[in-house]
Amino acid sequence: MSLIGKVALVTGGAQGIGRAVVQLLLQSSAKVAVVDLNKICGEQCKTQLDAEFGEDNSIFIQCDVSNGEALKDAFQSTVDRFGRLDIVINNAGINNEKNWEKTIQVNLTSVIKGTYLALEHMSKENGKEGGIIINVSSMAAFLHSPHQPVYTATKHGVIGFTRAMADASCVGNYGVRINVLCPAFVDTPLLHSVENEDNMGKFVKFKDDFKHRMDKFGVLKPSLIAEGMMKLIVDTSLNGAVMKITCSKGIHFHTYEPMSA
Numbered sequence: 628m629s630l631i632g633k634v635a636l637v638t639g640g641a642q643g644i645g646r647a648v649v650q651l652l653l654q655s656s657a658k659v660a661v662v663d664l665n666k667i668c669g670e671q672c673k674t675q676l677d678a679e680f681g682e683d684n685s686i687f688i689q690c691d692v693s694n695g696e697a698l699k700d701a702f703q704s705t706v707d708r709f710g711r712l713d714i715v716i717n718n719a720g721i722n723n724e725k726n727w728e729k730t731i732q733v734n735l736t737s738v739i740k741g742t743y744l745a746l747e748h749m750s751k752e753n754g755k756e757g758g759i760i761i762n763v764s765s766m767a768a769f770l771h772s773p774h775q776p777v778y779t780a781t782k783h784g785v786i787g788f789t790r791a792m793a794d795a796s797c798v799g800n801y802g803v804r805i806n807v808l809c810p811a812f813v814d815t816p817l818l819h820s821v822e823n824e825d826n827m828g829k830f831v832k833f834k835d836d837f838k839h840r841m842d843k844f845g846v847l848k849p850s851l852i853a854e855g856m857m858k859l860i861v862d863t864s865l866n867g868a869v870m871k872i873t874c875s876k877g878i879h880f881h882t883y884e885p886m887s888a
């Protein structure tokens with residue numbers, strides 16, 4: 628698939644799932660802005676991307692997505708550098724039940740802010756050409772977990788917000804498709820943070836149960852999640868879709884009962 632001429636912004640793109648999708652976007656000839664808090668990881672990632680894809684095709688922007696002004700600047704810098712914006716992946720997320728207010732800021736508030744900024748730059752309402760937004764939720768929104776109550780709440784929130792915005796985009800003719808992706812356990816540094824008291828607070832005592840669930844449901848590779856994202860990007864029929872990715876069923880979609888009064 629070719630994304631020649633398209634420009635993407637990926638939050639949390641320096642490692643884990645975000646890093647895998649950045650790789651696939653560049654392989655598909657898109658230009659990519661990697662937006663991440665972690666400067667060391669971001670610079671290492673940029674060096675590797677330059678070696679593989681050439682230095683003109685990506686930029687690294689250090690940014691804390693929970694800082695609204697910094698996130699706004701990151702979007703503007705991307706458009707200043709590449710001239711347009713077509714694809715936004717609100718992927719940055721943390722697992723922190725100890726500092727749960729921060730978890731809400733990063734996992735939910737910043738996804739909302741990132742969606743609104745994306746619309747400013749892509750919506751036909753603002754005279755732009757349309758585009759696609761993917762917000763990253765989690766199977767935690769379906770498989771309730773006693774280890775991560777606030778993380779779970781944020782991921783429910785991301786689904787509700789994304790579906791409502793997809794409807795708004797349709798009714799308002801924004802020309803922007805807005806979808807949500809829910810991976811099960813994925814082999815990234817975030818998954819391994821469930822063993823740390825600093826991340827889990829009092830819920831760390833349930834870590835053996837968490838590991839038991841990982842054994843039961845299996846652990847996915849980040850590359851499969853990136854593959855799911857590419858499907859959401861290229862399939863122009865998808866808006867408001869809730870994609871799930873699990874070991875048992877692979878890439879598939881959640882279906883909802885038709886709305887009744």
Ligand SMILES: NC(=O)c1ccc[n+]([C@@H]2O[C@H](COP(=O)([O-])OP(=O)(O)OC[C@H]3O[C@@H](n4cnc5c(N)ncnc54)[C@H](O)[C@@H]3O)[C@@H](O)[C@H]2O)c1
Pocket residue numbers: 638639640641642643644645662663664665668690691692693718719720721733763764765766767809810811812813814815816817818
């Ligand atoms: N790993 C899993 O099992 C799993 C499962 C389902 C959903 N997810 C979701 O996938 C997304 C990516 O997670 P991952 O597993 O790749 O995690 P990760 O920790 O490997 O990568 C997350 C990236 O986000 C960056 N980041 C964190 N806070 C940030 C902030 N405030 N501003 C900017 N960047 C920030 C980190 O520096 C890191 O590069 C998250 O939203 C996560 O909740 C992960």
